[in-house]
Amino acid sequence: MKSRSLIVALMPAILVAACGGGGGGTTTNASGKQLDQVTLTLNWYPYGEHAPFYLGKKQAVFEKHGIDLKIQAGQGSQKTVQATGGGQTDFGWADTPALLAAVGQGVPVKSLGVYLQTTPASVQFFDEKNITKPADLKGKKIAGTAGDALSKTFPTFLKANGLAEADVQMQNTDPAGKIAAVISGQADALLGYASDQGPTMQEKAGKKVSYLRFSELGLNFYSNGLLASTKTLESRGDLVKRMVAATSEAWAAAEKDPQAAVDAMAGASEQLPSAQVLLDQFKTTVTLLHTDATKGMAPGINTAADWQTTIDTFAKAGVITKAEPPATYWDESVAPKG
Structure with a gap:
């Protein structure tokens, strides 16, 4: 958006x-x-x-x-x-x-x-990244789309979990490019919907995808x-x-x-x-x-x-x-x- x-x-x-x-x-x-x-x-x-x-x-x-x-x-x-x-x-x-x-x-x-x-809003990543909690996002590259609801609410999610915007590196890409960015390794994770991108990314890469869901970590809408x-x-x-x-x-x-x-x-x-x-x-x-x-x-x-x-x-x-x-x-x- x-x-x-x-x-x-x-x-x-x-x-x-x-x-x-x-x-x-x-x-x-x-x-x-x-x-x-x-x-x-x-x-x-x-x-x-x-x-x-x-x-x-x-x-x-x-x-x-x-x-x-x-x-x-x-x-x-x-x-x-x-x-x-x-x-x-x-x-x-x-x-x-x-x-x-x-x-x-x-x-x-x-x-x-x-x-x-x-909300299905979530941070999505391959299991191999060893991300199990919000604190593990520090220093990670996150693919998002500037101006959409996910990117606008992500700072609120970070704050609710003791993090600042500066703790992560945001990579701006179009919605269709986020999956490719994670699969190629250009990004460590993406902002997306657990009911959408995750299963597709998992099938394309043949690697298990996990999530940090906003709704389970202090932010629902x-x-x-x-x-x-x-x-x-x-x-x-x-x-x-x-x-x-x-x-x-x-x-x-x-x-x-x-x-x-x-x-x-x-x-x-x-x-x-x-x-x-x-x-x-x-x-x-x-x-x-x-x-x-x-x-x-x-x-x-x-x-x-x-x-x-x-x-x-x-x-x-x-x-x-x-x-x-x-x-x-x-x-x-x-x-x-x-």
Whole structure:
């Protein structure tokens, strides 16, 4: 994720280049039921985290709720948030800090519920580096992307664990280059998501990857979730509620059967990771679905207190300049049941 100033600079280009448009039409299924055509743009090319949406399509969960769902690859959370706010897609799947920053810049979007409520943010490295605790990062070269949420919150993570920014050497690279930097030895570790880069890096290098997870070391915040434009919320409220209900149901089904969920992704993208990486990614994702406040509840149910913690974290990190109340960013009225 880029800086907030870059978000503003990129906005016109993003809105022009966004993937596809919103649905708006209708289709009829085999039994004669009319379905709303709906587009969902992901935060990136499909990977294990997205398995519930594909399982929901395969098992007709979305169809049951009157939705003919089209899943589209994204090009980063910022672009997905912008495309959603601009009406180029009906719904988005994106990282919460990107949504917070965009709302602060006036983009008309709101979260419909965060699903990854425990952050997958982590420092990732090969076991051979003998890194077992934050103190072992002293003097290490860390690959990160300047201006994104991970890099902005990393100083807070270091401080929470008795370290200073000067204790590590940051190497700025684009998101796609971080894995290559670690595999080649140009960096000792990278900042990434335990549900994304780690399994891929492990498979490519044939070496075990380990993690220092922010959430286990004093720093947790909301990550990816479902969002819509305020216009969609106001004009298509019934559709929004059905989409939220179907999404929560699909995630619950995937949580019960991870293998079936990743199997449903077959053919989703030419860039799709291997079956084993997909499974590893989704099994990690399942561990991120709740905080202590939402354990036992349906996927996608949030609390105002958890939202406030996230907002405060990113205000302190400089991702947003003004901390607004949770209702500014999140529409609790459409929360799933259960």
